[in-house]
Amino acid sequence: MSDQRDPRFDAPRGRPRNPYGAQPPRPGGPGAPRGPQRRQGPPPGSRVPPQRYQGDGPPVPPVPAGRSRPLSSSAVPLLTHEDDDATAIVSGHGPPTAAAGRTRRPGAAGRGRKQKASPWRRVRRISYVVLGLLLIGPFVAFVIGWFMFPVPSSQDVALSQVATFKFADGEELATVRPEGENRVAVTLDKVPKHVRDAVLAAEDRSFYSNPGFDFMGIGRAVYEQLTGGVGGGSTITQQYIKVSTGDDDVSLWRKYKEVVLAVKISKEKTKDEILENYLNTIYWGRGASGIQAAAKAYFNKDVGDLTVSEGAMLAGIIQSPSRWDPAKNPDRSQERWNFVLDGMVSQGWLDKSERDAQTFPVLPQVQEEKAEGGIPGDDRYHIYERALGELEAKGITQDVIATRGVTVTTTVQQPLQAEAVDVVKKQMNRQPDNLRTGLVSIDPKTGAILSYYGGTNGLGIDYAGEAFRQPGSSFKPFVLAAALQDIPGFGLGTQLDGTGPRSFPGRSGVVRNVEGVSCAQCGATYAMTESINTWFYELGIEVGPDNVAKAAHQAGIPDDLLPNPSGGIALGDKEVHPVDMASAYATFAAEGVYHEPYIVSRVEAADGEVLYEHEESSGRQVMPQQVARNVIEAMLEVAPHKGFALPGQQVAAKTGTAQLEGSSTDNRDAWFVGFTPNKATAVWVGSDKSDPIRNAQRRPIFGSGLPGEMWHAFMKAATEDDPPAQFSTFVPIGSPPGNDSLSTSETSSPDDEDDDDDSDSDENRDDDSSRSSDDDSGSSSDRDSRSNNFSDDDNGNGNGNGSGGSSDRPTSDTNRGGSAGTGSSSRGQSDPSVIDDSSAGNGPVR
Numbered sequence: 001m002s003d004q005r006d007p008r009f010d011a012p013r014g015r016p017r018n019p020y021g022a023q024p025p026r027p028g029g030p031g032a033p034r035g036p037q038r039r040q041g042p043p044p045g046s047r048v049p050p051q052r053y054q055g056d057g058p059p060v061p062p063v064p065a066g067r068s069r070p071l072s073s074s075a076v077p078l079l080t081h082e083d084d085d086a087t088a089i090v091s092g093h094g095p096p097t098a099a100a101g102r103t104r105r106p107g108a109a110g111r112g113r114k115q116k117a118s119p120w121r122r123v124r125r126i127s128y129v130v131l132g133l134l135l136i137g138p139f140v141a142f143v144i145g146w147f148m149f150p151v152p153s154s155q156d157v158a159l160s161q162v163a164t165f166k167f168a169d170g171e172e173l174a175t176v177r178p179e180g181e182n183r184v185a186v187t188l189d190k191v192p193k194h195v196r197d198a199v200l201a202a203e204d205r206s207f208y209s210n211p212g213f214d215f216m217g218i219g220r221a222v223y224e225q226l227t228g229g230v231g232g233g234s235t236i237t238q239q240y241i242k243v244s245t246g247d248d249d250v251s252l253w254r255k256y257k258e259v260v261l262a263v264k265i266s267k268e269k270t271k272d273e274i275l276e277n278y279l280n281t282i283y284w285g286r287g288a289s290g291i292q293a294a295a296k297a298y299f300n301k302d303v304g305d306l307t308v309s310e311g312a313m314l315a316g317i318i319q320s321p322s323r324w325d326p327a328k329n330p331d332r333s334q335e336r337w338n339f340v341l342d343g344m345v346s347q348g349w350l351d352k353s354e355r356d357a358q359t360f361p362v363l364p365q366v367q368e369e370k371a372e373g374g375i376p377g378d379d380r381y382h383i384y385e386r387a388l389g390e391l392e393a394k395g396i397t398q399d400v401i402a403t404r405g406v407t408v409t410t411t412v413q414q415p416l417q418a419e420a421v422d423v424v425k426k427q428m429n430r431q432p433d434n435l436r437t438g439l440v441s442i443d444p445k446t447g448a449i450l451s452y453y454g455g456t457n458g459l460g461i462d463y464a465g466e467a468f469r470q471p472g473s474s475f476k477p478f479v480l481a482a483a484l485q486d487i488p489g490f491g492l493g494t495q496l497d498g499t500g501p502r503s504f505p506g507r508s509g510v511v512r513n514v515e516g517v518s519c520a521q522c523g524a525t526y527a528m529t530e531s532i533n534t535w536f537y538e539l540g541i542e543v544g545p546d547n548v549a550k551a552a553h554q555a556g557i558p559d560d561l562l563p564n565p566s567g568g569i570a571l572g573d574k575e576v577h578p579v580d581m582a583s584a585y586a587t588f589a590a591e592g593v594y595h596e597p598y599i600v601s602r603v604e605a606a607d608g609e610v611l612y613e614h615e616e617s618s619g620r621q622v623m624p625q626q627v628a629r630n631v632i633e634a635m636l637e638v639a640p641h642k643g644f645a646l647p648g649q650q651v652a653a654k655t656g657t658a659q660l661e662g663s664s665t666d667n668r669d670a671w672f673v674g675f676t677p678n679k680a681t682a683v684w685v686g687s688d689k690s691d692p693i694r695n696a697q698r699r700p701i702f703g704s705g706l707p708g709e710m711w712h713a714f715m716k717a718a719t720e721d722d723p724p725a726q727f728s729t730f731v732p733i734g735s736p737p738g739n740d741s742l743s744t745s746e747t748s749s750p751d752d753e754d755d756d757d758d759s760d761s762d763e764n765r766d767d768d769s770s771r772s773s774d775d776d777s778g779s780s781s782d783r784d785s786r787s788n789n790f791s792d793d794d795n796g797n798g799n800g801n802g803s804g805g806s807s808d809r810p811t812s813d814t815n816r817g818g819s820a821g822t823g824s825s826s827r828g829q830s831d832p833s834v835i836d837d838s839s840a841g842n843g844p845v846r
Contacts, residue, residue, distance in 0.1 A: 164407045165384055167414040168448075168601070174376045174384050176402070184292040188276040190304055191291060195311035196275065197350070201343030202315040202336070204236040208271050212237040212262030237262040240278045243399050283398045284314065285321025286459060287375045297459075300364050308350070309358045312340040322388045322398060326363060328466055334360050379421055381458020383412055386465055387600050396603060396611055405606025410599050411448035416441060416718055420453040423713045427706060430696050434687045438463035438578040439710065441681040441718065444586040446616065447595025449579075450679065451718075461688070468575045469669040469686055472656030472703065473531045475552070475572035477588065477631050480524055480536075482551035483543045484627045484733050491734025492634055495521040498535035506567065511537045523737050529637040531655070533571060540570025549574075554622045555584035556594055572656055578684045581673050586680035588635075588652065591728060592628035593619040626733055633730050633737070639674055642704045644712040648724040649676045653711075655703030666692035667700050672707035677725040679718055683707040 163176040188196070200207050212235065234242065241261045265274065284294035291314070295303040299310055306314070316336030317324040326333035337360055344350035375384060387410055388398060401408070420439050428437060441451040454462035461467065483490050499520055500513035511534050519532060527535040540548055545565035553559050562574045583597045595617070603612040635652035639645055644653065653674025660666040669686040670693060685707045687693055693701045701707075 163401050163405065165387065166407065166409045167417070168409065168411050169414055170409075171414045173380055173410060173412070173414075176375055185280040185290060186292045186303060188272050188279070191276075191279060192304060192306060192311065194308045194344075194350070195291070195303065195306050195314070196279075197344055197347075198308070198311040198315035198340050199275075199279065199318070200236070201312075201347060201349065202318060202340045203239065205343060205347055207236050207275070210235060210237075212259070212266040235262065236278050237266060237274055240274060240281065241265065243278075243281050243403060282318065283321060283402055285317060285325050287381075289402070298363060299361070307361070308341075308354070309337075310361045312344070312358070313337050313361050316340045320392065322385060322392060326360075327461065375458075377458040378456055379417070379453050379458065382454035382462040382464060383410060383417075383452050383599065385458075385462065386452065390598060390600050391603065391612065394612060400611065401603075404611070406611065407602075407604050408600060409602040409604075411443075411450065411601050412452055412599065413450050416451040417453070419717045420451045420714055423710050423717075424453060427710050427713070431706070432694060432696070434689075434691050435685060435693060435701075435706075436461075436463050436467070436687055437710070438465075438467050438684045439681065439714065440464045440579045440582040441679055441714070442582045442586045442597055443595075444589035444593075444675065444678070444680050445595070445619075447583070447586070447597045447619075448601070449597055449599045451681075451714075452579075452599065463578070463684065463686075465577055465579045467684060467686065468577060469684060470572055470574070470658040471576050471581060471671055471673075472572040472658050472669070474581060474654045474656030474671045474673045474703070475569070475574075476528060476531070476536050477635060477654060478552040478555065478557075478584075479540045479543070479548050479570045480528070480634055481555070481588075481623065481627055481631050482547040483539050484630055485551065485624065486543050486547050489734045491732055492524040492630055492737040493732070493735035495523060495738075496527070496535050496538055498522050498527055498532040500532075500534040502534045502538075504537060504541060504567065523735075524634045525637060525737050528634045528654070529641050536570050537567065541567055545569050551623070552584065554594075555587040556580065556597075556622075557584050572658070578682045581671070582680050582682035585673050585675050585682065587622065588628050588631055589675040589677060589680045590619065590628075591632070592621055592623035592625045594622040595619045625728075626731055629728055629730060630733050632727055633732075635674075639712075642708055644672075644674070644704075644708055644715075646676065646712075646715055646719055649719050649722070650726050651676055651715075652727075655708060657701075657703045660690070660692050663692070665700060666694070667702065668693060670701045670703045670705065670707045672703050672711040674711060674715070676715070676719055676722070677727055678722050679715065681711055681715055681718070683711045683714075685710075 164172065165174040165176075167173050204210075238259070269277075279291040281290065283289050284291070284297070286294075286297040288294040288297040292303045294314055295301055295306055295310075298314065299306065313326065313333065313336075316339065317326075317333060323329060324332050324336060341350065341355050341358055345352055345355050375381060387408055388401065391401065391408070392398065400406070420441070424437050424439065428435060436455060437453070438455070439451065439453040440449065442449055452464050454464035454466070497520070498513070499518045501510035503510050513533050514531070517530050517532065518534070519526060519530075522532070522535065526532070545567060548569050549562040549565040552562060557576055557580050561576055561580070562569065565574065579597060586597075587594045598614060600612070601614045602610070604610050632652045635654055636650065638655070639651040639653040642653075642655065645651060651674055653672065656669075656671035656673070657667050658669035660668040668690045669684065671682070671684050673680075673682040675681065685693060685701060695701050695706060
């Protein structure tokens with residue numbers, strides 16, 4: 001029999017099988033030779049061609065390419081993966097032989113060893129582990145939290161609702177106690193379904209179907225946390241947990257705790273019970289906790305009488321009631337109102353036709369009444385409310401304040417607040433009932449609000465922080481600051497044409513000075529003291545309205561105010577708040593260093609945790625010191641000239657008056673703003689509806705009248721214990737000031753002859769910027785402002801309705817508490833006949 005082997009039966013791996021006899025003995029096995037055995041291999045470095053294995057003979061020569069070898073009867077073929085042609089064949093016996101004529105392929109060494117594990121197999125294993133953790137981890141965490149977090153009881157909620165607000169010296173300002181809280185609990189059946197639907201549309205549209213939390217909401221919250229945003233995504237159940245536990249930290253831990261407790265409480269209470277507790281627990285603004293108190297506070301009716309529109313309005317402000325009150329932020333309130341109604345339609349809770357028929361509710365006039373629940377209803381309420389808004393902006397919400405037993409220390413000094421209240425009451429006691437007043441005093445060195453008077457009706461408008469009015473000539477210091485920074489060589493001694501009336505490019509009318517108070521050529525100090533309108537209008541045009549607005553923003557006027565400035569900004573045609581003016585003038589007082597105004601210095605929880613503490617800072621130099629000091633220098637003559645000097649103190653000040661639309665004689669807003677090195681104070685007098693403001697003698701009120709008198713009385717008491725203070729040494733910029741002299745030979749104006757000596761007379765009047773300016777064709781961006789004061793003129797004039805500008809009348813020679821001022825015999829009330837009517841139908845700009 002031939003010993004040729006068929007290649008089809010060759011085997012590349014494993015031990016050869018012998019079909020004709022026993023297997024060859026294994027090394028070390030039974031029958032194997034004793035002693036160390038070592039496999040004989042080729043010499044190092046040599047290459048042996050593949051061999052065929054033949055159990056009973058020598059190696060068989062390799063088969064030539066393309067030919068096959070006859071199969072031997074004693075050979076058993078095994079297949080191989082490594083050879084394309086020749087393969088190994090084993091016979092039933094004999095030692096293994098190498099196949100001939102074949103080279104070992106790369107990687108063939110180590111045959112029989114384990115191959116390396118694929119890296120993808122390792123990745124798959126890690127992925128399985130991670131996936132398992134993602135699936136099992138939350139479940140484990142949930143189980144741990146279930147046993148860790150107890151559901152809060154109603155008693156826990158009641159004990160955590162005491163909050164105390166204090167003046168800077170520790171004296172109590174307000175105490176909010178649970179037993180005195182403005183809360184009347186009602187059962188859910190007393191709340192109309194459309195009101196409940198409105199709340200669900202605003203806060204949790206899947207309330208009745210979710211398990212107490214919302215996966216999508218949690219996802220949003222996690223994303224916001226990881227990307228540096230703030231929370232969000234809480235269901236009504238989670239919000240109730242937050243209020244009841246007092247835990248309002250912006251963190252993933254709080255969300256995790258809320259989710260666990262939300263599920264636990266959902267197991268213990270029905271959805272209706274949770275919703276009822278929620279509606280009776282949350283804060284709705286205006287000192288009202290619970291839906292019933294909110295209905296009374298906003299609409300003076302029971303919750304059962306609320307309409308669809310009223311319910312939607314209340315639901316819309318839940319997230320931020322202090323800031324979205326429609327009396328304070330009507331635009332945002334109406335935006336939320338629309339959101340709620342549209343949500344009710346999308347959920348099928350309100351017909352589209354009924355939704356289209358809804359109109360935003362008209363809130364009744366807020367009555368003069370004391371707020372319930374330990375919250376003061378007088379001037380202190382405005383301090384309390386401003387503190388709430390400030391803390392909310394810093395992440396400390398009303399819920400935290402109402403549930404952590406906090407003590408809030410404000411910056412308001414009780415003696416100064418009492419002085420402000422006393423001064424306003426004395427000055428306004430015999431004045432017409434339509435007059436309103438705001439007063440703010442700030443420490444220029446820190447930004448701390450020392451006194452904050454927003455009116456006696458705490459539940460009404462805050463006239464210190466919410467009265468949005470034109471400042472008139474009190475805006476002129478910003479024009480000067482812009483010129484000192486942006487006009488090369490300009491200084492207080494730079495002479496400009498102050499004659500009037502004058503025409504300016506881009507105006508269809510003329511700018512007038514008041515009652516002939518003009519100068520052919522004069523410097524900044526004289527123009528500031530006499531409030532010469534043509535001088536400042538020319539300077540404002542030269543430096544550019546945008547730069548004037550920039551200087552005002554530098555000083556502290558909020559960046560979102562003064563939009564699209566035009567030439568009229570030099571005469572104060574843009575609306576601001578009293579607190580804005582006090583803050584901006586404080587920057588001048590600090591000689592260019594800005595400190596953000598603040599009213600809260602510290603918040604401490606009942607357990608001793610300090611939730612917030614104001615960090616003192618050196619401020620920010622927003623304006624060159626020399627520029628601010630030059631502006632101060634130009635303002636130093638105003639207060640003495642008006643009779644408002646302060647003993648031992650340097651005083652810089654400016655008056656301002658805004659004229660009533662359509663009138664050449666009446667005004668609607670009057671200001672006096674001034675400062676010492678230690679205190680900056682702004683006083684505003686006006687009305688709710690921009691009525692003519694007249695004093696007890698029925699004469700128009702100007703900046704140096706009632707506002708100036710209140711400013712002087714307050715500052716005289718406020719600085720009484722201050723050491724004598726002076727501003728830094730004056731170093732002029734550009735052209736130094738000359739010897740512009742103020743008139744000292746003036747006598748009383750005709751309008752003052754019949755005035756008595758009562759402090760409530762407004763005999764000392766100032767004519768301000770826009771009283772003496774006719775309409776022009778420039779566009780004012782404020783035509784859509786609070787009173788739609790302006791039409792198409794760059795000074796903010798009303799087209800056919802008079803102007804919304806200001807007037808600053810010089811004073812007559814009179815005594816005020818022993819301080820003498822100078823005036824002019826020709827500075828009486830403006831004569832309408834002298835107003836240029838070149839723009840037919842247009843009133844004068846003041």
